[in-house]
Amino acid sequence: MGPRDSTLRTFLWTWGAPLALALPLLVAPLVLSDFRLNLLGKFLTFAIVALGLDLIWGYGGMLSLGQGLFFGLGGYAMAMYLKLETSGARLPDFMSWSGREALPFFWEPFRSPIVAVSAAVLVPMAVASAVGYLVFRSRVQGVYFSLITQALTLIASILFIGQQAVTGGTNGITNLKTIFGFARGGAGTQTVLYFVTLFCLGALYLLCRRLTQSRFGRLLVAMRDDENRVRFLGYNPVALKTLVFALSAGMAGVAGALFVCQVGLISPSSMGVMPSIEMVTWVAVGGRGTLVGAVLGAILVSLGKSALSESYPEVWQLGFGVLFAASVMLLPTGVAGFVRRAAAKLGRRDASAAGAGVGAARDKVAAAGAASAGEVDAGAGPEAPAAPVR
Numbered sequence: 001m002g003p004r005d006s007t008l009r010t011f012l013w014t015w016g017a018p019l020a021l022a023l024p025l026l027v028a029p030l031v032l033s034d035f036r037l038n039l040l041g042k043f044l045t046f047a048i049v050a051l052g053l054d055l056i057w058g059y060g061g062m063l064s065l066g067q068g069l070f071f072g073l074g075g076y077a078m079a080m081y082l083k084l085e086t087s088g089a090r091l092p093d094f095m096s097w098s099g100r101e102a103l104p105f106f107w108e109p110f111r112s113p114i115v116a117v118s119a120a121v122l123v124p125m126a127v128a129s130a131v132g133y134l135v136f137r138s139r140v141q142g143v144y145f146s147l148i149t150q151a152l153t154l155i156a157s158i159l160f161i162g163q164q165a166v167t168g169g170t171n172g173i174t175n176l177k178t179i180f181g182f183a184r185g186g187a188g189t190q191t192v193l194y195f196v197t198l199f200c201l202g203a204l205y206l207l208c209r210r211l212t213q214s215r216f217g218r219l220l221v222a223m224r225d226d227e228n229r230v231r232f233l234g235y236n237p238v239a240l241k242t243l244v245f246a247l248s249a250g251m252a253g254v255a256g257a258l259f260v261c262q263v264g265l266i267s268p269s270s271m272g273v274m275p276s277i278e279m280v281t282w283v284a285v286g287g288r289g290t291l292v293g294a295v296l297g298a299i300l301v302s303l304g305k306s307a308l309s310e311s312y313p314e315v316w317q318l319g320f321g322v323l324f325a326a327s328v329m330l331l332p333t334g335v336a337g338f339v340r341r342a343a344a345k346l347g348r349r350d351a352s353a354a355g356a357g358v359g360a361a362r363d364k365v366a367a368a369g370a371a372s373a374g375e376v377d378a379g380a381g382p383e384a385p386a387a388p389v390r
Contacts, residue, residue, distance in 0.1 A: 017292045017336075018205065025198055034187050041194040041262045043302040044201050048255035050282040050294035051201075052248030055208055057280075058289035059217060060244050061224030062141070065276045066149030067252050069156050070124035072271020074253025076160075077123060079173040079266045080107060081116030082184075086177050093175070098165035107166070113180060120257035121250045128249030132242040141227070150273055157272040172267025179261055197258045201295070204251055208291055220244060285327050287334025296335055 025044070029037055049067055056062045083092050084107070091103060109115045135148055160167045168174070182189045211217050219240060223230045227237050260266050269275070278301075286297020304323060308316040331338045 017339075018295075021292065021296060022202065029191050029194060034190055037194055038190050038262060039306065041190070041197050042259060043299050044194075044197045045255040045259040045262060046279070046282065046302055047295040047298040048197075048201050048204055048258070049252050049279050050286065050298040051204055051208055051291060052251030052255075053279055054283050054286075054288060054291055054294035055211070055220075055251075056244050056248045057283060058291075058294070059212055059220045059224065060241065062241065062245065063143075063146045063280070064149045064245070064248070065146045065273070065280065066153040067248070067279045068271045068273070068276035069149075069153040070128060070249040070252035071256040071259070071275070071279075072156070072160070072266065072268070073124045073127065074120040074256030075260045075266035075270060076167070076173065076256075077110070077119040077253070078116050078257035078260045079176060080110040081113055082176040082179060082260065083173050084111050085179075085181075086175065092173075094168045094171070094173070095165055100165050104166050117257065120253045122253075124249040124253035124256075125246045129242055129246040132245040133238065136238045136241045136245075150276065153271065153276050154273050157268040160268040160271070168267070170268065172265060172269075174265040174267075176260065176264045184261070184264055193258075193261050197262065200254060200258060204254070205291060205295065212291065281324055283334075285324065285331075285334055287336030287338075290334070290336040290340075293334050293336025300335065 025040075028040055032040065049071055053064065053067050056064055087093070091100065095103070110119070131149075131152065135145060140148065160172075161170050163169070177184055179189065179193075212220070219230065219235060223235075223237055223240060230240075231237055256266070256270075259270070282298035282301050283294045284297070285301050286295065287293030301324070305316070305320055308319050308323075312319060327335075333341070
């Protein structure tokens with residue numbers, strides 16, 4: 001396989017695979033019903049979370065079990081604005097049921113959509129930066145980092161459940177009927193929300209692709225493989241880890257805000273431990289360190305979960321677990337890794353076949369040349385005796 005073939009294969013994997021995935025998503029509104037389109041839009045928000053998780057886990061080697069926390073923070077930030085928009089001048093219904101007579105002071109800024117959208121990104125990033133700096137400065141890594149992020153997610157979900165009067169408690173914030181003045185359930189609104197979600201997914205994919213192919217991405221991989229060597233070379237792993245952790249949290253916050261717009265509610269169950277673990281399965285099934293595999297894994301796992309829950313509502317969780325275990329055992333590098341290996345094997349086979357064909361042709365030409373030379377020698381007859389010298 002020559003350098004040109006290797007470059008072409010890299011180009012096709014980097015851009016051909018994402019385009020092949022993007023084309024069906026672009027035409028989906030033409031063939032899907034409003035319900036299915038809304039469902040697919042929700043799956044695209046999951047793909048955004050998977051992108052951020054693949055960035056820190058697949059490239060940075062940090063398995064976070066707390067992405068659900070950042071997803072929920074972004075969702076609650078957007079839900080607060082949408083709830084105030086739906087309620088108008090009245091107090092949100094769950095606050096009235098809890099006996100509150102005035103809006104909490106920290107709810108007031110969320111009457112502005114700019115504040116809500118900014119908070120959906122900046123609040124998760126701020127929390128991740130604070131937690132990440134304290135954890136990474138202490139050189140906590142591996143399974144201990146995973147346990148800390150999981151514990152934070154559990155604490156946050158319990159806290160949100162306990163604050164019934166300001167967060168809606170177990171039910172969360174529901175009955176979000178409008179979005180920026182438009183009816184959230186309208187067909188046109190759903191189509192616009194779908195394309196906005198798809199655009200955000202594409203933009204964040206390009207951002208992650210640019211980062212992973214830059215010097216920053218090479219540092220991430222080097223830190224994943226040997227953090228001490230990176231430190232000895234003069235780089236600061238604490239700052240690098242904190243930055244990428246905050247970036248992944250911001251992406252999860254964006255996904256949470258879009259999820260609320262798609263679904264119309266947010267509750268502590270969306271930011272608990274189980275959703276965080278499910279987010280890890282998306283990347284594991286799709287393939288770590290590939291980006292496009294994370295997006296594909298989130299969509300495939302969510303589609304499988306939805307199909308199983310519709311067809312087998314009594315035992316779908318058992319079937320989903322078996323499906324996940326089988327996929328991890330049979331495809332340890334994920335769907336993207338399997339496709340990449342299969343393409344590489346096919347390329348090597350084609351190159352070997354082409355090389356064998358060239359060798360056979362070369363041998364055939366050489367044999368034909370030798371045969372022609374033999375015929376010429378036979379036609380010339382015996383050599384004439386040399387003339388005597390006088």
